[in-house]
Amino acid sequence: MSHFLTAQDRCDRCGGQAYIRARFSQDLELLFCAHHARRYQAALQRQISELHDETHRLTTTPY
Secondary structure, three states, X not given: OOOOOOOOOEOOOOOOEOOEEEXXXXXXXXXXXXXXXXXXXXXXXXXXXXEEEOHHHHOOOOO
């Protein structure tokens, strides 16, 4: 995936800022905030074909 998540990318569950993109084999993708990605992690890992995780941005400090 070449597209990075931005502040305009919103969680499909709550509308918060998305840090996770889960892509499914049917060309479907869902975006999740860190909270909901953790909450649904077990179910997602059984069904996704690709995961793009940018949660490291929550703990890094910009220059």
